[in-house]
Amino acid sequence: MITGYNTDVRHGNRVFHVQTEDKGLANPKIETLIYVGGEILDSYRGTYEDLMAEHPVPEGAIQARMDDQHKAVIRDIKNGKYDVTPADPSLAEQSVFNDRPLDQAILEYLQQEGDTDTLELVLDEPMVPKFGEPFQVRIRARLCVSQAPVAGAEVTVRLMSSLKKAGSLAAGRTDAEGAFSVQVDLPPSQPGHLALQVSCASEFGNDEVRALITA
Template structure:
């Protein structure tokens, strides 16, 4: 059973608390509960038994859990409470919703091209068939040793072109020193990861910034030269 997520979001004068947990056990599913004033407004449940049967590892389930949690948080921040209270699509991803309160009816709406169910169902389908990952990096055109850097990493489905969540690691590799991890973590639900800091000094040899992204069994990598200051 994986460690869950808890987030408080303020919207329209109301505080929403989102709690997402891995239920695991004999009935593997990820459950998200949305609270208002201590009462449950809605819930989301996504079964993942089929992913386990297909060989998905713990990291894949963790990414699914984080994606569901972030999708709900972003829906609330965007005023799309209706996405959480409308009936869910009944498909293999089987994401269910239980509305507990009429509060959502008063929330404003922001146009969105995809519902929360579609976002999660898409991820489930990609995990079932496998994803060819592609990584794009902004801000790595001119890297100087010993100087600050800031990059934005985007992880994409190479075939479909849209962002997918992934684990990202950024390393500094040099012919003169041991490899050094500068940043690591998960992208957001749209496949974006931002990192920054100061590059190690480089007195001799050649330096490379290596950005590695992993989603399921797919790995993508990008390398950038680090010049001497």
Template sequence: MITDYNTDVRHGNRIFHVQTEDKGLSNPRIETLIYVGGEILDSYRSSYEDLLATPPVVESTIQERMDEQHRAIIRDIKNGKYDLTPPDLLEQRAFNDRPLDQAILEFLQQEGDVDTLELVLDQPLRPAFGSLFRVRLRARLCQSQSPVEGAEVAVKLVSSLKKATGLLSGRTGSDGVFTGEVQLPPSQPGQCAVVVSCTSDQGFDELKAVVVSV
């Protein structure tokens, strides 16, 4: 039996939990998840399909690759790959990585100088596998509380092990309200969450909720 790797790594003022496991010969992947505070910060997957081409597959060879991958992720952490961005660099990155108008809008929002979009839920999001997921939200301006009409809403299912899947999309009405419902799949590999995003000329906001099993 191949043993999983689990290591707590203290770097700076944070503790990273690194978990590496073999997904088995039916899915020949080695997966490493990085957790901080119980949430997945990043993931890395590598394949060992090449070993299946020359059977029998020796468990010790897979274990060696797991060990190598696990140690490489720990080195990345200790070398500062996941360090928090200092405030001065954070402001600079805002203007380097996004369109200028969006960067300015977000910067002013943080300074409290503009009335930007925010999402408000009547009830908390409670997505569950195999159940009907309903969402009702209001898009409004955070200072004046005025409804935002025609804001673009997208609802996606995201997973730590596969690409995101679109569930719902549409626009808010004249009252700033968007409603919709969709049947969630019975199951999904990895840690999953529903992400609800809203975009308009007044800004961007996003809500997330972890999908639970019933």
């Protein structure tokens, strides 16, 4: 198990305590808890199951994911995500899971500090994938500051599972307008939690979006 992070973040008139820890190789998850006044306000759970295929598992890669996840949550706090907190805990968890992630956290932090124009993924409507049904993936890649489309960015659509390695569903590149669309077939309901992950990479950075697959 790798040493975690603890950070106090002052935003508005509140102090948020952000705690990130590795749950260990027997449970390859990274958990970030957000506290206010000693009570848990929200949580985020990432995974590094895809790294388990490597022997030994690279600790440096796990540490990098912890660092990215921790900084991404701090970024969300500073951006006002928790200025209004969902009353329903399940809605809060769903919101966290669908956030633009984690691989772009450091670049986004730099963007906030120095107006670095980095890639971001945009959804025209929320992703609501369902078990056993075809799903049309539609995303747009653009730059954060200038809003210019990013053409030719590599896009990968994967099926994420809490019980097994991620599987690839589709891949391609964004068009001249930064758009990408593909239909994927989703599996029937199965044990564990499944999510659809859309990742995008270009010379301007990386970004991804995720959505839980529901019945």
